[in-house]
Amino acid sequence: xxxxxxxxxxxxxxxxxxxxxxxxxxxxxxxxxxxxxxxxxxxxxxxxxxxxxxxxxxxxxxxxxxxxxxxxxxxxxxxxxxxxxxxxxxxxxxxxxxxxxxxxxxxxxxxxxxxxxxxxxxxxxxxxxxxxxxxxxxxxxxxxxxxxxxxxxxxxxxxxxxxxxxxxxxxxxxxxxxxxxxxxxxxxxxxxxxxxxxxxxxxxxxxxxxxxxxxxxxx
Numbered sequence: 001x002x003x004x005x006x007x008x009x010x011x012x013x014x015x016x017x018x019x020x021x022x023x024x025x026x027x028x029x030x031x032x033x034x035x036x037x038x039x040x041x042x043x044x045x046x047x048x049x050x051x052x053x054x055x056x057x058x059x060x061x062x063x064x065x066x067x068x069x070x071x072x073x074x075x076x077x078x079x080x081x082x083x084x085x086x087x088x089x090x091x092x093x094x095x096x097x098x099x100x101x102x103x104x105x106x107x108x109x110x111x112x113x114x115x116x117x118x119x120x121x122x123x124x125x126x127x128x129x130x131x132x133x134x135x136x137x138x139x140x141x142x143x144x145x146x147x148x149x150x151x152x153x154x155x156x157x158x159x160x161x162x163x164x165x166x167x168x169x170x171x172x173x174x175x176x177x178x179x180x181x182x183x184x185x186x187x188x189x190x191x192x193x194x195x196x197x198x199x200x201x202x203x204x205x206x207x208x209x210x211x212x213x214x215x216x217x218x219x
Contacts, residue, residue, distance in 0.1 A: 044100030051107030
């Protein structure tokens, strides 16, 4: 979740943000978590979530540790049993090769420099480690929906920047990663999510949520 200099915003709205997952966003969250189950078994440990927010994804996916710049969100994550650390993704307080997998779930759209975050993530991963991105791609129905909210000045999404698959692929390549797998889900459109979905392997233009796994390449 939020990784930018706007952490003070998410501090002030932490409870409201987290409550979304219990109301409007509950089924969306469940669909996204189910899709992650497709990639989890092949991911090397230990795991870290960069931009862990309130720890909902970390707890649901079994991620032990999380970092975020919002102290209020981390307070919630800690209550969920996550080992937390206050930090920005551009300067992770871990040694080189400390982790097997790093997750960035709806984090890329909120960071000030996605390239810097991905390069720092590359540094703290073991050789052959994986970065796993959970994204709302710019060209998707959901990407268009959130971009409209951004233009309207939505309190969260006015700070967000959404990327296309091609842009994400280039950022990963520049950071030393090669895409190793893609899973797509959330084919129901905004305002029309009424049932659980089964995810699909590969990239689908009509998917609202895309999971990209990429392997660390040697320096």
